[in-house]
Each structure stands twice: as structure tokens, then as C-alpha cells.
Amino acid sequence: MANATIRDVAKRAGVGVGTVSRVLNDSTAVSSATRQKVQTAIAELNYSPSPIARRLSLGRTMTIGVIAPFFIRPSYVERLRGVEAALSNSEYDFIIYNVETVARRNDCFHDVPRQERVDGLLIMTLTPTDEEADYFVQSGMPTVLIDSSHRHLSHVMIDDVAGGYQATQHLIDLGHRKIGYISDLLQESPFGFRPVANRYEGYLQALAHAGIEFYPEYHRQGELSRREARRLAHELLTLPDPPTAIFAYSDTQAFGVLRAAQDLGLKVPEQLSVIGYDDIEIAEFLHLTTIRQHLYESGVRGAELLLGEISNPLSRPQEIVLPTTLVERDTTAPPLLC
Amino acid sequence: MANATIRDVAKRAGVGVGTVSRVLNDSTAVSSATRQKVQTAIAELNYSPSPIARRLSLGRTMTIGVIAPFFIRPSYVERLRGVEAALSNSEYDFIIYNVETVARRNDCFHDVPRQERVDGLLIMTLTPTDEEADYFVQSGMPTVLIDSSHRHLSHVMIDDVAGGYQATQHLIDLGHRKIGYISDLLQESPFGFRPVANRYEGYLQALAHAGIEFYPEYHRQGELSRREARRLAHELLTLPDPPTAIFAYSDTQAFGVLRAAQDLGLKVPEQLSVIGYDDIEIAEFLHLTTIRQHLYESGVRGAELLLGEISNPLSRPQEIVLPTTLVERDTTAPPLLC
DNA sequence: GAACCGAATGGAACCGGTTCCAATTAGAGC
DNA sequence: GCTCTAATTGGAACCGGTTCCATTCGGTTC
Numbered sequence A, B: 001m002a003n004a005t006i007r008d009v010a011k012r013a014g015v016g017v018g019t020v021s022r023v024l025n026d027s028t029a030v031s032s033a034t035r036q037k038v039q040t041a042i043a044e045l046n047y048s049p050s051p052i053a054r055r056l057s058l059g060r061t062m063t064i065g066v067i068a069p070f071f072i073r074p075s076y077v078e079r080l081r082g083v084e085a086a087l088s089n090s091e092y093d094f095i096i097y098n099v100e101t102v103a104r105r106n107d108c109f110h111d112v113p114r115q116e117r118v119d120g121l122l123i124m125t126l127t128p129t130d131e132e133a134d135y136f137v138q139s140g141m142p143t144v145l146i147d148s149s150h151r152h153l154s155h156v157m158i159d160d161v162a163g164g165y166q167a168t169q170h171l172i173d174l175g176h177r178k179i180g181y182i183s184d185l186l187q188e189s190p191f192g193f194r195p196v197a198n199r200y201e202g203y204l205q206a207l208a209h210a211g212i213e214f215y216p217e218y219h220r221q222g223e224l225s226r227r228e229a230r231r232l233a234h235e236l237l238t239l240p241d242p243p244t245a246i247f248a249y250s251d252t253q254a255f256g257v258l259r260a261a262q263d264l265g266l267k268v269p270e271q272l273s274v275i276g277y278d279d280i281e282i283a284e285f286l287h288l289t290t291i292r293q294h295l296y297e298s299g300v301r302g303a304e305l306l307l308g309e310i311s312n313p314l315s316r317p318q319e320i321v322l323p324t325t326l327v328e329r330d331t332t333a334p335p336l337l338c
Numbered sequence C: 001g002a003a004c005c006g007a008a009t010g011g012a013a014c015c016g017g018t019t020c021c022a023a024t025t026a027g028a029g030c
Numbered sequence D: 001g002c003t004c005t006a007a008t009t010g011g012a013a014c015c016g017g018t019t020c021c022a023t024t025c026g027g028t029t030c
Helices: A006-013 A017-024 A032-045 A051-058 A074-088 A102-114 A130-138 A160-173 A194-209 A226-237 A251-263 A281-285 A295-311 B006-013 B017-024 B032-045 B051-058 B074-088 B102-114 B130-138 B160-173 B194-209 B226-237 B251-263 B281-285 B295-311
Strands: A063-069 A093-099 A120-124 A143-146 A154-158 A179-183 A219-221 A245-248 A273-278 A289-293 A319-322 A324-327 B063-069 B093-099 B120-124 B143-146 B154-158 B179-183 B219-221 B245-248 B273-278 B289-293 B319-322 B324-327
Touching: A006 A017, A006 A032, A017 A032, A051 B051, A063 A074, A063 A102, A074 A093, A074 A120, A074 A281, A074 A295, A074 B093, A093 A102, A093 B074, A093 B093, A102 A130, A120 A295, A143 A295, A154 A295, A160 A179, A160 A194, A160 A245, A160 A273, A160 A289, A160 A324, A179 A194, A179 A226, A179 A251, A219 A226, A226 A245, A226 A251, A245 A251, A251 A273, A251 A281, A251 B281, A281 B251, A295 A319, B006 B017, B006 B032, B017 B032, B063 B074, B063 B102, B074 B093, B074 B120, B074 B281, B074 B295, B093 B102, B102 B130, B120 B295, B143 B295, B154 B295, B160 B179, B160 B194, B160 B245, B160 B273, B160 B289, B160 B324, B179 B194, B179 B226, B179 B251, B219 B226, B226 B245, B226 B251, B245 B251, B251 B273, B251 B281, B295 B319
Parallel strands: A063 A093, A063 A120, A120 A143, A143 A154, A154 A319, A179 A219, A179 A245, A245 A273, A273 A289, B063 B093, B063 B120, B120 B143, B143 B154, B154 B319, B179 B219, B179 B245, B245 B273, B273 B289
Antiparallel strands: A289 A324, B289 B324
């Protein structure tokens, strides 16, 4: 009773299994009398088809894999929310592969397309090598990158060079010349996140355009956490000639900077300007000036791209570039005159 | 080449499919010479077994379903992190079923056990009715509740009555007598979250034990969001005889209260004490006094319970109760003397 | 009334694993 | 050398769907 099969239904309705399958899949070639009989039998037996068997014979899993590093970080949560929203209208479920080590990253990249667990892959921030990208393409696994890019794969990119430029330029516009930058790990990062290099690039470009010399002492990098950012900001702010403004790679790190300022009794924004990046939900509450990247939307667009690619596998790689926006709140102001 | 099957491997190795299967599953009854041959063939064909086929014949999905309302709320993210950590050591994946409407809740409760998509179910905060619980039991679906309870199902409960009591008692200990409470929706909530009733109960008990009369005007309820909490706090604080302390159902709501205080120019904690609930990550940064419930741990313990139940289905329902802890920071203090 | 056609239907084969039973083989014991 | 037993091994049957091919049947057409 618990688990009736399609054969039980067929027997009870006095038809063949093919017919039952046709009724289930809304094939038109079934007379309405037969359809009626089958539906009655289905109801009587409280039958529901086994998705696993369906998948096996269809060769599709109706599941999407999402590979995300540190999926509990606020920015990934926002992106996932977008993915969830886009997928909730479809027939697809998603499985999260959380990545916190390089070994795990490599395992995921290698195993997930091979095991036929998923019909498509959404990869966040992690950038595949050329080899890996070709491997995805050749294995026929529809793959979409969010927050990174590769010329052979569809992707939703955030223009982080522009974002970094925007943040720095905002500080310059306010009159700052001594602008610190607290970054995520640049070289030593095991993952080589693309946005890390890009925002740094934007920072350098804005300085150069304004004719401000880059002062290496003002650039600090460390693991992405409030605690570490607080430590680094403390270092910056206790330099003999400290910066008057700090651009932080992420809102989370900006909060660490704010804390350091508080520790040292510096008033924000009067004595120190701080700008973050991401515009995560809590940023508004804390009045943080920041660069908004459309996190939620990046998830939605990425998922849509992937669904399109699954239903139409031959399409050429698409690129979506999402802009960034300056959100001015209360942590930036002109520097004090000296 | 892309997708070799077990039969290809068997042919190439010159053995039967049963033997290949035995090698794959580390059955002992294979001579080492044969094992060698098979492994060579596997390597040559770059073969990896299809999990779907495996699931069909095994009748197991190696996947766990997690039903979570509003999974992007910080407290659920923390719990999920615990689940992910516990599951990452196992062979199981997990699928998130996000619930934001009652219809969706009912769908999930009804369909997920029936479709054989998952081997076990982890349900957060949502409380099954007796009927639903029996349905889970009868369908043989191992089910564990986190942050709610039912006598027929294993669960990880947070002692929210004690937590509500603790929060209120802390304010009383400081000398407050006029204590407001801003709650999640109590009656009208479509989900009937258990913790909502429990924390309120704790609040009432603490007041009663201290001989403080409950003053209905001091109790407000509204949708769980910062914005709504800010509005409600504003109402409370502009009463003719406003409370000197406010207990908020969640940290998120406490932040709304803090904002309302700021709007009205009230100093915290001098003129208003605020205590939250959850101890989400950002609470420490904002120096919020709060009640810590062990969110991450609740996820870990729940997942462990479920894995145990899957491997040993006959066990009786277990109960784990996690305590709550008062975390004193800088948003509570004795009231001003009048 | 015969020939023909299309729609509806039944059911075998298939997806790719696991498992169980029967058959083979090797080795031990006498 | 023969028998018996245990260890290996091969492969059919099965899990529960889908699909395709063959068949049946009712209705046209001449």
C-alpha cells in the first residue's frame, strides 16, 4: 500500500504500464475514458511516481548543484536567496556543495560533473582553470559562473574593477588623498578569487587617475573577517601618517574598521571615512557607505541562465555584467582640514 | 567513453557484472588477482558508478531533506551551517526546502516523505500536527525536529521558556519594573512557531515571580523584521508611561529597537535597556546584550540524531534540550532613578 | 464488403546499478 | 585419485520508471 508502483496501477486499471505513464506525462494519445480509469486507480492506490526511477530512465536528475565557498557568509546567503527564488518556480531542487578548502574545491570540480547527480552546475566566485572549464564543457554539464568568469562558460559577472574604482573615487571626490585599502588575501589566497584582484585594480586605477601616488603601507590584506580587519585597521590608523579614509573589501571588513576606529576614539566620519563593499542587509542599519553589488539579482540571473542552458544545451556562452552602485550613507565625509 | 557502465567494465576486465559490483563495494569475496583486473579496467575506462542507478536498486537516496522556513534569516543560516558541518563528514547531501508560506509548508510536509527523494528529514522550527507526525512515522521516514518538538519524533529543542525567563529576569535583576516585550506574531502567525509562545511564556513567568503585574500595553507583536520592530518600539517608547527596558524576541528585532531609541534620542543603556535573543554573529559587534541559543550546535546535533536514526530506524524518539545563556554586553543597565 | 488509415493501447526492452542463486574452481582430507 | 567443502565467480532478476514498436480497433473510402 505504502509504495504502489506503476505496474500496480496498470493492473488495477486494467491497462498497460505504457498507458499509465502516458497519463502521468500528459501525453495526448490517451482516450478520456482510459485516462479516467487510470486516474481513479492512481487515487485509490494513493500512488505517486518514484522520482529516482524516473531519473534513471530519463537520464536527468532534476537537481542543480551549487558550488559555493563559505556559503554562510552574508554575501553568499544573499546570492543563494536569489538562486532559490529563481529555482522555486521551476521543477528543480538544488544541492549546496560548501567549499572551505582547496582540496574540497578540487573534489567538487572533478567529481560533481562526473557523478550524474545534477543536471547543471552553478559555481560562485570560484574560477575554473582552462582545463577545468574544458572538462565541464566536454562532460556536457551545463555550467554557469556567478561572480567570476571564463570565456567558455556562461557567467554573471560583477564589474569589480569599476566597483573598486567607484569606491576609491568617492573618497577622492570628498577630498581625501590618503586612502587606505583593506583587502581580502590577494596572492596567498588559496582560491585566487577574481574579485579580490579586480577591486584592488580599481583602487589602483582611481588613485592613478587622480595623480595620487600608491603608498604600499596603506594597503593591507588579511583573511576576510571582522576581527582580522579590525587588527589591520588598527595598524593603519596608528601609522605615523595614517590615512584619512579606508576602503574595505567587504562590508564585513568595514565593520571591523569601524570597530578599530571606535577603539582608538576616532569619530566616523569626521576623523575617518569608511566605505565598504557589497551592501549586505545589515549595512543599511549601520549607516555604512558602501558599493552595492546586486547580490540577490546575481543569483536570480545565474539560475535563469542555467535553466536556459539546460533546456537548450547548444547555446553559446552568455555573459551578463551587473553594475555596481555607490550607496552614500553616514560613514564618509570630507577630511578634516589640517 | 564519457559514460562507461558497469557492464563495459565487466566486459573489459573479462569478469561478470556482479564481480565488478563486489569490487566497488569492497566486498571481501573477491580474489586479489580479479580485483586487480577490475580496478585496471575501471581506471582505463575512467568509469565512475551512477549514483542514480545505485539509489534505485538500493532504494536509498543518500540525500537528506531540510525543511526550513525563511532559510536566509541569520538564525537559520547558523543552524544550516551546523547541519552542513555534520553532514560533510557523511556520505549524505542535503536539499533545502525553503518555506515562506503555509501552502508551501503543507506541500513539503505532505510530498517530501512520499516522493522518495530523501532518506531523512530535518525540520526546523515548524511543528507538525499529531496527524502529520504520525504520517512521518508511518511512512517510515526518519524525521528529526530542530527548534520544535513532538513526542513521537526525535528533536533538538531549545528551552525557550527558560530563555524568555532569563532575559526578563536579567532586566528585573537590574532593577527594571517596566519591561516591554516585542514579539514575533503570536496568534496570527500562520505557522504557529513554538518558540514564539515559549519565550512569551517565560516573559510572563518572570514577571509573575517578581510580583510585577503584566501590562498588556507593554507587549507588542509584529512580523519579524527590523523595520516592524522599530515601528513597534517607537509606539512603546512614546507611551505616556514608557517602559525602561525592552526585551526583543530576536536580535534582528532588537536592532530595530535600538534604531527607534536612536530616532528618539534615547541613550542606550542609560535611558533604555535592550536585550535580544539568539546571539547571531553581528550581535557581538553591536555590543548587544542577548540570550544565546546554540544555533550552530542545534544544527550539528539534529543532523547527528538523524544520521543515527537512518542507520538504526527502530530507535525510540530521542530528545535533546539545549540550554540558553545570558550574554551580557553593553545594552542593558540599571534604570535611571526617578 | 474489402482495403486502408490513424488513433489508442499493451508490453518488451532499457536505464545502470545490486543481489542472490547456481555453477565453477581450488584445495583439503583420506 | 576421488570426494567434499569453501571460496570465487557469472549472470539473471530486480528496482520503477519511459519509450518505442507492434497490434488492435474503429471509422473511411471506394
